[in-house]
């Protein structure tokens with residue numbers, strides 16, 4: 354059985370000021386010039402990623418996988434049209450050249466926006482379908498934050514979204530995609546997909562499936578999934594930092610050849626989410642309060658999530674608001690991870706380990722994440738910034754921060770990187786000699802994913818009240834293209 358795979362992934366924050374270029378996609382590919390084939394299999398085999406799941410599933414069923422390309426750019430601003438057109442052109446060209454195949458597995462995010470296309474994945478799926486025709490099974494895996502559209506649902510045979518946020522089930526969803534394909538090949542499955550969009554936007558901290566209301570809603574989804582005839586239930590909670598018509602929550606239900614059952618179950622699931630809409634309200638805590646808590650009450654590690662500057666949602670990752678407050682209040686045993694600032698890294702490298710350096714740190718991308726902080730720091734460590742993820746989210750995969758320096762000012766260690774990277778895995782801090790369990794207060798540029806490895810280490814977790822293009826606060830964004838009405842913008 355000959356199965357083609359591909360990944361063109363991006364989560365587009367249309368409120369971010371920096372566009373996501375073809376160069377960013379190049380950096381997000383493990384191969385030069387977006388090469389496919391065995392190099393992709395080699396790179397992802399044994400990792401807790403979607404492609405890792407495809408590979409394990411294919412090996413189980415004896416399928417022959419042929420990756421056409423794989424690129425996932427770090428979330429950021431809108432994708433220039435020519436960058437998207439190049440990637441799409443490359444994929445379609447290789448798809449045509451590949452000729453006959455028995456199935457296609459597409460590993461997409463579901464929230465990519467280009468200059469001209471709000472629904473890039475819908476556009477891509479339509480183009481793929483036009484080439485391969487209606488008989489070739491086309492199974493799509495999407496991120497939990499996909500802004501799913503009717504166009505995506507129309508062109509895919511089955512859409513399988515991540516269940517979990519933090520995304521700790523990417524491998525399992527990749528495996529599931531192969532299982533679905535195998536059942537279609539055996540002739541025991543004729544998938545029917547129902548798509549149900551809600552008039553609802555939700556924000557990351559409360560989209561987390563480790564806490565309510567999502568924990569109960571996911572349990573309900575799994576209960577429906579176990580019913581006779583139901584193949585998959587996907588809760589796509591959407592990416593709210595995109596001003597597009599179809600941003601927000603949708604439900605997808607796939608059944609075995611029973612359109613009415615799929616429609617009914619999707620409606621029931623949507624109703625259950627809608628009933629909980631008020632429970633998605635987010636509470637943010639001022640940084641000063643968290644510092645005070647860590648100083649006077651905490652008996653263990655306190656984690657401060659700077660979700661507003663989360664590079665995993667397209668923010669610059671060079672915000673300085675928390676750092677400034679840590680320094681002004683002379684906080685001890687504290688870490689700020691990370692601040693992406695290539696100029697500062699260059700200055701630290703030039704100064705050398707063991708020496709001091711004076712520089713302006715962070716706040717260089719725009720004016721929405723705090724101003725640069727002038728400081729004189731001790732250069733504690735310099736590294737090449739590569740490490741292996743160890744947690745359930747992407748575990749086994751290599752990560753690269755670019756050259757990295759650990760700067761120390763008073764009681765604060767600052768991890769400064771060349772690249773924007775979300776520090777969700779404790780392996781990142783350990784790779785630069787910082788043991789999280791031996792610190793009192795750690796600020797992370799992450800909204801929820803950090804819980805995949807920090808949840809059990811932290812005595813208390815706070816969502817920081819900081820500014821930024823990923824701030825979970827609807828009052829900060831002006832939506833012009835979004836369909837209306839949508840809760841909570843229009844109340845109940």
Ligand SMILES: [Zn+2]
Pocket residue numbers: 496497498520
């Ligand atoms: Zn996501």
